[in-house]
Amino acid sequence: METKEKRGGKKEEPKSGELEFIHECFARGLSNSETLDEMQDEVFPLRELPFIARRRKEFDAVKKVLDKRHEGAYDTDIFKRKKTHWDRLAQRAQEFSDRLKAFFPYTDDYILADAVIENDDYELGTLLDDFRSFCLFSHLKTELTALKNLKSLSELKINDIPQILSTLGLQAEKQQFVGKCEVCKDWE
Numbered sequence: 001m002e003t004k005e006k007r008g009g010k011k012e013e014p015k016s017g018e019l020e021f022i023h024e025c026f027a028r029g030l031s032n033s034e035t036l037d038e039m040q041d042e043v044f045p046l047r048e049l050p051f052i053a054r055r056r057k058e059f060d061a062v063k064k065v066l067d068k069r070h071e072g073a074y075d076t077d078i079f080k081r082k083k084t085h086w087d088r089l090a091q092r093a094q095e096f097s098d099r100l101k102a103f104f105p106y107t108d109d110y111i112l113a114d115a116v117i118e119n120d121d122y123e124l125g126t127l128l129d130d131f132r133s134f135c136l137f138s139h140l141k142t143e144l145t146a147l148k149n150l151k152s153l154s155e156l157k158i159n160d161i162p163q164i165l166s167t168l169g170l171q172a173e174k175q176q177f178v179g180k181c182e183v184c185k186d187w188e
Contacts, residue, residue, distance in 0.1 A: 014055070018044045022052065026059045078187055085135075085183055086175045092136045094172040096153070099124055100161045108158040115158065128154040135181035142179030143167055 014022070021042060025035040032052040039047060103115070110118075116125040127133060133153055141147045146163040150156060156164070171177060 012045055014045075019055070022055050023059050026056060032056055082184065082187060083175075086177055088132055089136050089139060089177055090172045090175040092130075092132045093140075093168045095127060096133070096136070097165060097168040097172060099127060100165060100168070103158050103161055106159050106161045110158060111154065112156050112158070113154040116154070128152070131182075135183055136177075138181035139177040139179040140164070140167065140171070 018039075021039065021044070022035060025038050030038065032049055036047060036049060036052050108115075112124065112128060115121060116128065137147065137150075137153045141150070144164050144167055146160045147153075147156070
């Protein structure tokens, strides 16, 4: 049974055994030409140097990824960390939504920071000053025009609360956020 193809015809894709053989040659430090010579003694389809060069390129790319992963350059827990981050933001969004509903009918023109002082509402003050709230604000700011010119949620006017309540509730349910904050700004 002849397994080698004639030159010039459409070449068949390499099977796993052939790829393993080629990659083993590369791992041993053989050149493309030496690898091609080694293959002549095996029962593989007839190949040419451009085929071996493509396999070398693939091998080098995979090797680079595996080396980086081994060195810890790739964050394999990114999805778990993102989910945890979004869960915490969703919890904070729900907390804010619940707290802001206390300001109904939302007719006052002062800001939340003033409400904290005026009502001795230290619980709201703590909520506004928390790091997680700053992260939530960074994410919400990209979605809500009412927040575009603010530096923090404590600058939100009471009469602007209705504009953000539905988004807060939606984000708390979806547990997914757009934009970036200090925690996730470098995540890909």
